[in-house]
Amino acid sequence: xxxxxxxxxxxxxxxxxxxxxxxxxxxxxxxxxxxxxxxxxxxxxxxxxxxxxxxxxxxxxxxxxxxxxxxxxxxxxxxxxxxxxxxxxxxxxxxxxxxxxxxxxxxxxxxxxxxxxxxxxxxxxxxxxxxxxxxxxxxxxxxxxxxxxxxxxxxxxxxxxxxxxxxxxxxxxxxxxxxxxxxxxx
Amino acid sequence: xxxxxxxxxxxxxxxxxxxxxxxxxxxxxxxxxxxxxxxxxxxxxxxxxxxxxxxxxxxxxxxxxxxxxxxxxxxxxxxxxxxxxxxxxxxxxxxxxxxxxxxxxxxxxxxxxxxxxxxxxxxxxxxxxxxxxxxxxxxxxxxxxxxxxxxxxxxxxxxxxxxxxxxx
Numbered sequence: 001x002x003x004x005x006x007x008x009x010x011x012x013x014x015x016x017x018x019x020x021x022x023x024x025x026x027x028x029x030x031x032x033x034x035x036x037x038x039x040x041x042x043x044x045x046x047x048x049x050x051x052x053x054x055x056x057x058x059x060x061x062x063x064x065x066x067x068x069x070x071x072x073x074x075x076x077x078x079x080x081x082x083x084x085x086x087x088x089x090x091x092x093x094x095x096x097x098x099x100x101x102x103x104x105x106x107x108x109x110x111x112x113x114x115x116x117x118x119x120x121x122x123x124x125x126x127x128x129x130x131x132x133x134x135x136x137x138x139x140x141x142x143x144x145x146x147x148x149x150x151x152x153x154x155x156x157x158x159x160x161x162x163x164x165x166x167x168x169x170x171x172x173x174x175x176x177x178x179x180x181x182x183x184x185x186x
Numbered sequence: 187x188x189x190x191x192x193x194x195x196x197x198x199x200x201x202x203x204x205x206x207x208x209x210x211x212x213x214x215x216x217x218x219x220x221x222x223x224x225x226x227x228x229x230x231x232x233x234x235x236x237x238x239x240x241x242x243x244x245x246x247x248x249x250x251x252x253x254x255x256x257x258x259x260x261x262x263x264x265x266x267x268x269x270x271x272x273x274x275x276x277x278x279x280x281x282x283x284x285x286x287x288x289x290x291x292x293x294x295x296x297x298x299x300x301x302x303x304x305x306x307x308x309x310x311x312x313x314x315x316x317x318x319x320x321x322x323x324x325x326x327x328x329x330x331x332x333x334x335x336x337x338x339x340x341x342x343x344x345x346x347x348x349x350x351x352x353x354x
Contacts, residue, residue, distance in 0.1 A: 057336060060328060061343070082342040089346040126242060126264070127353035152207040156220045163206070163216045167229050170214050174231065174242040175352040181240065182354065 050074035050103065054081040062088045067105050072097035126171045135172060194253040198223040201305050213309050215247075224249045226258075228309055232348065236317040237341040241348030245277070245312075247305065257282045257299035260308065264351050267343045269319040269330035278325040281311045292322060 009017070050071035058070050058081055065088055073094045077083040087094060127133060150166065153159045202223065205215050212231035217223050226247040232238030243266070249258040260282060262275035270278045280288075280297040288298065324330030332340040 054339075057332065057339060081336075081339050085339070085342055086346055089343075089350060125351050125353040126244060129244075129263075150206060150209045152203050159206070160220045163214070166214045167227070170229050170231070171242050171352065174240060175354060178240055178349065178352055178354050
């Protein structure tokens with residue numbers, strides 16, 4: 001037994017030991033922690049979070065929409081991508097998130113959608129294409145009663161008029177039914 | 187009018203007459219203009235029991251001069267969210283592919299175009315394509331991915347587009 005310092009641990013040795021034990025503990029704990037990411041403990045501290053998968057899909061469909069706004073909207077509607085999509089499609093737009101809302105944005109993994117994949121929401125709808133705005137108010141029963149019987153006319157002009165009428169009736173009938181369904185479900 | 191053109195005209199007029207006098211359920215089709223039988227407009231209802239139920243869809247059909255030897259092309263005039271419809275509206279379906287065997291061996295000759303097909307058969311095939319997308323040859327990759335992996339979101343998107351088309 002010569003120098004007493006040789007028998008005890010010096011500072012670098014203690015540091016190495018600490019690092020090793022830290023890694024060992026982490027290694028032991030990790031497999032148990034991983035199967036439950038975003039478990040109740042985590043969401044309790046972080047609050048509701050936007051599901052990144054939903055954020056990614058919506059961003060791909062609407063590259064012009066701000067990702068922060070998408071996340072904010074998803075957080076506020078309980079992660080229901082249907083509601084966010086609907087808001088974007090109907091052109092109502094998303095609310096501007098407050099300054100304090102600074103989520104981790106998705107980058108890299110999301111490929112930038114090319115122009116051909118982007119769906120533009122412009123262009124006239126069928127009501128505009130067929131100039132039907134004036135006929136929207138017409139009563140349902142009346143439309144049913146007037147329903148044009150399909151028949152072949154030998155007169156060119158009459159044929160065209162009948163065809164146009166059948167097109168209009170089809171669009172108006174579908175619109176009416178859709179409105180009724182909307183009313184019934186809301 | 188060339189000889190072929192005359193044949194095509196007669197055939198198209200015959201089909202127009204048939205589809206007008208006895209229209210299949212939920213289909214209204216005919217020339218966009220009586221003076222041009224080679225450009226048609228087809229409107230049809232979305233098939234029941236599918237996300238497309240309740241919608242009206244409009245497509246234009248352009249016929250070649252040598253119809254019915256060659257098939258027409260079909261394009262939706264409004265945007266469609268469907269795995270087999272290109273973002274520009276063009277429909278990808280075997281019945282609209284030229285007659286004969288598929289060089290890639292995906293489709294049977296019987297599924298492809300042949301002069302015994304017709305506008306009515308095309309439209310009925312497209313309606314069933316809406317109900318059952320073909321996963322093998324997606325024309326819209328995003329829609330195909332969504333249809334496969336996020337079915338509920340796919341249906342919501344389809345419905346939102348339908349509502350927009352009807353101005354609801």
